[in-house]
Amino acid sequence: xxxxxxxxxxxxxxxxxxxxxxxxxxxxxxxxxxxxxxxxxxxxxxxxxxxxxxxxxxxxxxxxxxxxxxxxxxxxxxxxxxxxxxxxxxxxxxxxxxxxxxxxxxxxxxxxxxxxxxxxxxxxxxxxxxxxxxxxxxxxxxxxxxxxxxxxxxxxxxxxxxxxxxxxxxxxxxxxxxxxxxxxxxxxxxxxxxxxxxxxxxxxxxxxxxxxxxxxxxxxxxxxxxxxxxxxxxxxxxxxxxxxxxxxxxxxxxxxxxxxxxxxxxxxxxxxxxxxxxxxxxxxxxxxxxxxxxxxxxxxxxxxxxxxxxxxxxxxxxxxxxxxxxxxxxxxxxxxxxxxxxxxxxxxxxxxxxxxxxxxxxxxxxxxxxxxxxxxxxxxxxxxx
Numbered sequence: 001x002x003x004x005x006x007x008x009x010x011x012x013x014x015x016x017x018x019x020x021x022x023x024x025x026x027x028x029x030x031x032x033x034x035x036x037x038x039x040x041x042x043x044x045x046x047x048x049x050x051x052x053x054x055x056x057x058x059x060x061x062x063x064x065x066x067x068x069x070x071x072x073x074x075x076x077x078x079x080x081x082x083x084x085x086x087x088x089x090x091x092x093x094x095x096x097x098x099x100x101x102x103x104x105x106x107x108x109x110x111x112x113x114x115x116x117x118x119x120x121x122x123x124x125x126x127x128x129x130x131x132x133x134x135x136x137x138x139x140x141x142x143x144x145x146x147x148x149x150x151x152x153x154x155x156x157x158x159x160x161x162x163x164x165x166x167x168x169x170x171x172x173x174x175x176x177x178x179x180x181x182x183x184x185x186x187x188x189x190x191x192x193x194x195x196x197x198x199x200x201x202x203x204x205x206x207x208x209x210x211x212x213x214x215x216x217x218x219x220x221x222x223x224x225x226x227x228x229x230x231x232x233x234x235x236x237x238x239x240x241x242x243x244x245x246x247x248x249x250x251x252x253x254x255x256x257x258x259x260x261x262x263x264x265x266x267x268x269x270x271x272x273x274x275x276x277x278x279x280x281x282x283x284x285x286x287x288x289x290x291x292x293x294x295x296x297x298x299x300x301x302x303x304x305x306x307x308x309x310x311x312x313x314x315x316x317x318x319x320x321x322x323x324x325x326x327x328x329x330x331x332x333x334x335x336x337x338x339x340x341x342x343x344x345x346x347x348x349x350x351x352x353x354x355x356x357x358x359x360x361x362x363x364x365x366x367x368x369x370x371x372x373x374x375x376x377x378x379x380x381x382x383x384x385x
Contacts (some may be wrong), residue, residue: 125335
């Protein structure tokens, strides 16, 4: 039984009636552009084939019933009129936050029955929470005929995560889940949300992109992510700009000089400004057909995240170092950091060799065995039935 049929059958068993529809929204991998989104900068994610899937029906009684096939718990029932930011620390905070954000924005959502399941690895830096948010938002947008464009759904889901959940994430994850296209990476300007779909078909060029989930779990709302964001905002304020996006790469040295002995802020600023430039370089290389040449740019990005932003960990560094030693074209950590996943760009013929080298390096270091899979640029959120 496929995911769509399974989630539909489970919905009937839970709620005693057929759902009005089934929707899916993917997780994402960020090719380049880390911690730039909340600095009004550039990012370049693409959607994974792994999705959150939801069967949903409307209610008119002001109640929200939620169930997940992936959580050993019964149906959670919530009243819409008492939903409040940071009132919930369970998994339900993500779908409930979306309903809250829609209603706060004035959209007439009167309740819903929702059953969810997800194949997006949780805690792997692959945006499992954004997939959960977007699939619920898209379903409610369709069912209640709200007429909201994809970028606006992403904005509302970001508000749900920032305010309702209490995680100070940027706009990238939600936009990627909502807007990506199969066979493409999404070049997104997070200031104005302008988008370009950049062709990214590695298989056609004899390459693969591996995701190595280190199994080291992270949580965006645990404080460290927020500290980095606050440090970036401090840097922008000290430099007299609205956001670090406004510091041109050519002006970076002068900007760092002006920050004086604010060493921690200097490191954060240096990462963000150079990372924005790396995104632009990758876009240029992909547009000109020089796909293999993005490998060294990925490596530069990892060094910046490790040394300036200081959000890597021994497991992520081991993936990168081992893959490069084994002949990978490029590698870097991806996602918010402090664990999660790394990406590795390889020649198709080297997939098995590099995968084995990474697995053996983890075993030798006494680390939990990593999960390795190929990342195929896939479709964004969609209605399945």
